[in-house]
Amino acid sequence: MAIEEPKYAVSFQEVAFEIRDYQGAVAAEVTVTGDQKGAANQGFRLLAGYIFGGNARRQSIDMTAPVAQERVSEKIAMTAPVTQTPTDGAWVVRFTMPSAYTLETLPEPSDQRVKLRKIAPARFVVIRFSGYAAPESVEERTAELIAFAKERHLRTIGPASLAQYNPPWTLWFMRRNEVMIQLEN
Template sequence: MLKAIGQTLFSSGLQHPKFTPQESKGDYEVRTYHATNWVSTAVPGMEQDTALSTGFRRLFKYIQGTNEKKSKVEMTAPVSCMIDPGAGPACESTFTVSFYIPEEHQADPPKPSDSEVFIENRKELTVFVRTYGGYANSENSQEEILKLMESLKKDGMKFKESPYYRAGYDSPFKLTNRRNEVWLIKDEE
């Protein structure tokens, strides 16, 4: 428990999903993430930050032992949130909050006990990534996704406008040198 809290507070030494860097442009990079298992929960709602908080709490319970094996699972980074916007301005969006499952559990992740939590097998995925600092919230994440779209359009890159991802690497208690990202999926067509 103390180790998990320490890792959550200081975000150092956390395992990350493996990816192959493709290229780096001025304000974004291209990465291909390998196929991996993540533990996820979908939260419908209107407010991104509230949904992220709800999803994080569900997943934190899972890594603390709310799973069929009652086993503790190491905290990892990033915490990703796939945002699938609703059809209109007053429609609910779906926010899928996810933790990468550490290497030692990749082959056989503990099954969640909570019916709202599931194991997600992510296929290989190529994304455009824009990194930014500070404390992420729905407003600055939206600004960063728009900047990324603008850069990709300028460079003639093909991408899917939705869903898109927001990824955070740091605990709320880390005050400086914070790392956040937004990801857009490369359109392979």
């Protein structure tokens, strides 16, 4: 069974780096606190509750990938797919909703912490890596991505987002992770 991922077109690729143009989407997201792993677990549970029937219609919604996480930023609105990012211990964890839904057709979340929002089309610079998405690995990949963007004179905006594509039982060497940063248009 295939899991839906956000739709994008690759406009540039070099080894593990890509520049992607993402279509608009709708996402469910929560803001949680803690370290990267704890926030990811807490956010995932809250969002899973929503898609597994914790909504006004008690309707199940198909799971999509990736789960995104990014640090909360005072300056920039979050625009990545399913992501998690850290700032002062606050993280936004996001599930992109299946493309069959719009903001108007999704059921209202039962938990007030779950927010639905429209994500505008956007361009991102991305680096892909396998293994566990430990904070050290994410920081290292983020630094590589920032260096790549600077070398190519790409203007980034907002925080880096961590996108994780696999369920927890996936073997470490088969895991697909990405760090992505939005680019200025």
